[in-house]
Amino acid sequence: MTAVVQTDRLTKRYGGARGIEDLSMTVRPGEIFGFLGPNGAGKTTTIRTLLDLLHPTSGSARLFGLDSHRDSRAIRARLGNLPGDFSYEPRVTGRAALEHVAALRGVRDLRRADALAERFRADLSRRIGDLSRGNRQKVGLIQALFHEPELLILDEPTGGLDPLMQEEFLAVIGEERDRGATVLLSSHDLDEVQRACDRVAMVRDGRLIAVEDVAAMRARAHREVSVRFAGPVAAAELAALPGVTDLRTTADTVHFHVSGPIDPVIKAIARHEVGDLEVTRPTLEELFLSYYRAGTA
Ligand SMILES: Nc1ncnc2c1ncn2[C@@H]1O[C@H](COP(=O)(O)OP(=O)(O)O)[C@@H](O)[C@H]1O
Ligand SMILES: [Mg+2]
Numbered sequence: 001m002t003a004v005v006q007t008d009r010l011t012k013r014y015g016g017a018r019g020i021e022d023l024s025m026t027v028r029p030g031e032i033f034g035f036l037g038p039n040g041a042g043k044t045t046t047i048r049t050l051l052d053l054l055h056p057t058s059g060s061a062r063l064f065g066l067d068s069h070r071d072s073r074a075i076r077a078r079l080g081n082l083p084g085d086f087s088y089e090p091r092v093t094g095r096a097a098l099e100h101v102a103a104l105r106g107v108r109d110l111r112r113a114d115a116l117a118e119r120f121r122a123d124l125s126r127r128i129g130d131l132s133r134g135n136r137q138k139v140g141l142i143q144a145l146f147h148e149p150e151l152l153i154l155d156e157p158t159g160g161l162d163p164l165m166q167e168e169f170l171a172v173i174g175e176e177r178d179r180g181a182t183v184l185l186s187s188h189d190l191d192e193v194q195r196a197c198d199r200v201a202m203v204r205d206g207r208l209i210a211v212e213d214v215a216a217m218r219a220r221a222h223r224e225v226s227v228r229f230a231g232p233v234a235a236a237e238l239a240a241l242p243g244v245t246d247l248r249t250t251a252d253t254v255h256f257h258v259s260g261p262i263d264p265v266i267k268a269i270a271r272h273e274v275g276d277l278e279v280t281r282p283t284l285e286e287l288f289l290s291y292y293r294a295g296t297a
Contacts (some may be wrong), residue, residue, distance in 0.1 A: 002065045004029050004151055004182040005050060009059035012045050019045040020206045022059070032177050034214075035186040042206040043186035045085050047155050050184075051081060063151065077105075077253050080147065084155035084186075086140030090129025094139040097128060101143045113146035119168055134160035141169065145176070151197035154174060154185040158192060170196050221287055222259040226279050228252055230273040241265055 005027035005284040020042040035043050048054045050061050052072035061068040063075045088097045098113050117124050122138035123131075131139070137160045142185035145153060152173070158166045173183050173196060187193050193200050194214060217258045221246075227238075235254050239247045241264050247256035252275065258265050262279070269277065
């Protein structure tokens, strides 16, 4: 299966300054791939290099197996792109902008654009220059999506969208994946990435520090357990169980982590009178942050 996006030690420096360094990654067909990192990490630089808007200092990128620079015209015809700073001639209406983009792409049917406008509650009759950032962003999303491209490259697509529209957007890209599209989106919002993406690449200081399968990461995560005992506190007994770590006691409550099977813990707890029990998993945010911290150490 050909990777939809493949970068090989992709490097972009701005003069002497770091943009991205030695970034190698693969986006597979039909996945929603998140590109996660704080501001300045190199997300936009990577995306602009993929789109041939920046020339790599070294390394290379392939999209659909084609060279990002040499074959950029052929690539462009197959993708939808939302730049991080989407803007358009401010005097034209959203509708005129979409008609123009459609003409460039040789697309005549704007019904899908209208359907998306309805879902995003975008007012296409207003001039782009009169729109708020969020409403301009909606026009940007529609132009990226309406021609049903094979690949969507979206740079911080939900920036400026209100929570309701953010939900709608996540639903739409899920549907895009279901029709077979591949999605590469960047974000600095961990929550968004965890809900939207199949796999996530974490970038920091221009470098790729991890690529993770979101479901696997969640499954592998330890659980956090708190037990309040109605009678004697069975701390030592729990501490001795396999997979139990980080145990601490506060008054009548024991807090600890469990990795692996939870059954022995449940059985041990059940031998005592339990006042309350809470079992949670760390959020992906906490897991990601542990990566970043590990990277710093
Ligand atoms: N045009 C530019 N000239 C010089 N440095 C730049 C330019 N664009 C980005 N950078 C630098 O490259 C690094 C990565 O930036 P960027 O790709 O925009 O990050 P992100 O999109 O993750 O916020 C930052 O250190 C930024 O200051
Ligand atoms: Mg950016």
